[in-house]
Amino acid sequence: MDNQIDMFSVINIKNENPDRTIPKGVKLKGKEKWCPYCSKPVIFVKDKVHGVKRCPYCNISHKDYHVKMVNNNWV
Numbered sequence: 001m002d003n004q005i006d007m008f009s010v011i012n013i014k015n016e017n018p019d020r021t022i023p024k025g026v027k028l029k030g031k032e033k034w035c036p037y038c039s040k041p042v043i044f045v046k047d048k049v050h051g052v053k054r055c056p057y058c059n060i061s062h063k064d065y066h067v068k069m070v071n072n073n074w075v
Helices: 065-071
Strands: 033-035 040-042 045-047 052-054
Touching: 033 065
Parallel strands: none
Antiparallel strands: 033 040, 045 052
């Protein structure tokens, strides 16, 4: 039973060193952005309290420097 893998041990949340680029072979669909802290494609959802979009897994804002850097989203 100790060798069983659960979903929470597989999800990578809050990397100490955020990704600097999107890994080769990853294709983002539609509204997906790369979350450098989760190391996965996600759709950032609107936080109605603060008025920004956030990653649903690690709660980082779309205005974070590393999120903008990875996704080339400087507008």
